[in-house]
């Protein structure tokens with residue numbers, strides 16, 4: 198069956214008290230909107246429509262960065278959830294299949310739950326996702342008759358008996374596109390909020406003899422985020438769950454609660470993650486790697502048997518081959534470090550390729566930026582870069598070559614050559630005491646002049 202996602206993301210999120218639209222606040226380094234898009238992507242949708250309003254330009258950019266075919270439609274006035282879905286009508290003109298409505302501020306929906314909704318569509322015209330709420334508070338209530346969902350009543354419009362119901366509306370629905378837009382056309386706003394409620398389509402569908410039912414999920418999946426406190430709680434829930442999954446998958450986390458993961462972090466089994474490691478977006482760590490304490494990784498790939506840190510920083514484009522070693526206070530950016538190469542201390546390696554088993558001495562810097570452009574450094578296999586070498590890119594060091602420590606290398610070095618590029622040393626015997634005698638005499642003269 199063809200699926201189109203409609204993701205509601207127009208709301209202001211007043212309680213966030215933020216210039217950033219609510220749906221762009223991140224959990225595990227990825228915006229809530231992108232969490233919702235990724236959950237929905239599991240349904241392999243033909244179209245993805247994001248309904249934007251507040252901060253629409255920023256929402257558009259985030260949505261398109263995640264999925265370049267995403268369509269963004271504007272809801273300039275937020276007149277209610279039915280009105281919001283209605284804005285997707287033109288974008289879905291000609292689409293045949295099911296629409297799944299998601300909320301941009303509900304990041305924890307699991308793909309399996311969406312699949313269960315789609316499965317339930319085989320036997321019902323309209324499927325709503327509900328959950329048993331520990332505290333039903335102000336959620337809409339699902340009014341069921343056996344398996345049949347008769348209507349949804351919003352808290353503000355509910356009577357006492359309805360408020361006593363604990364099965365609540367998550368907001369997610371699945372319905373044939375043509376049927377959905379037809380029902381939405383019939384929704385009015387004569388209710389306690391004066392809004393066009395999407396929830397009204399259930400009673401409208403039943404009145405037309407269509408069938409409706411509820412699929413349920415765990416409350417934790419439908420958690421919405423409305424304030425910074427809820428955002429922090431959502432982050433904590435995400436982290437706890439992601440750490441538990443890694444532990445279950447055979448990854449050692451020495452102090453799990455101090456390891457911060459991104460939504461897309463991948464770590465292979467038998468890897469060891471020491472305390473206080475932060476994973477930014479786009480990190481893959483293969484099996485059997487070791488990430489030592491206080492390291493920060495983003496947009497990088499660490500191969501089997503590599504050892505990183507303590508205190509290492511891997512930035513986007515860092516590609517570490519098997520058994521590579523990156524030690525303390527080393528930063529790697531957009532660089533390939535081949536098998537068994539070592540960059541062990543206090544170095545910056547950016548826009549570079551370090552050959553297999555090369556040894557990069559302490560304090561080596563690839564000087565990659567001339568203030569306008571970035572340039573590449575290539576270090577051959579087995580090369581030995583002496584401590585405190587400045588490699589002024591673009592530059593190439595041949596295989597098996599060596600640079601003397603303290604060198605400033607501005608020209609290519611051929612294979613097996615030794616490059617020396619530093620001022621020669623001169624020793625002056627006995628010169629220190631003479632120098633001090635001269636300085637002390639000078640000071641004595643000045644003191645006398647000033648007294």
Ligand code: UD1
Pocket residue numbers: 205206207208209248272274275276277278279280281300301302335336337338349351365366367368393394395396421
């Ligand atoms: C809605 C449901 C309620 C459900 C609850 C779950 C309705 C009428 N009520 O209530 O039954 O229990 O969610 O959290 O649907 N939005 C727009 N444009 C609008 C209005 C809303 O894009 O005009 C977006 C919001 O940004 C948000 C989502 O839709 O992401 C839900 O809107 P919200 O106002 O939070 O609805 P609730 O009152 O919470």
Ligand code: MG
Pocket residue numbers: 421
């Ligand atoms: Mg809400």
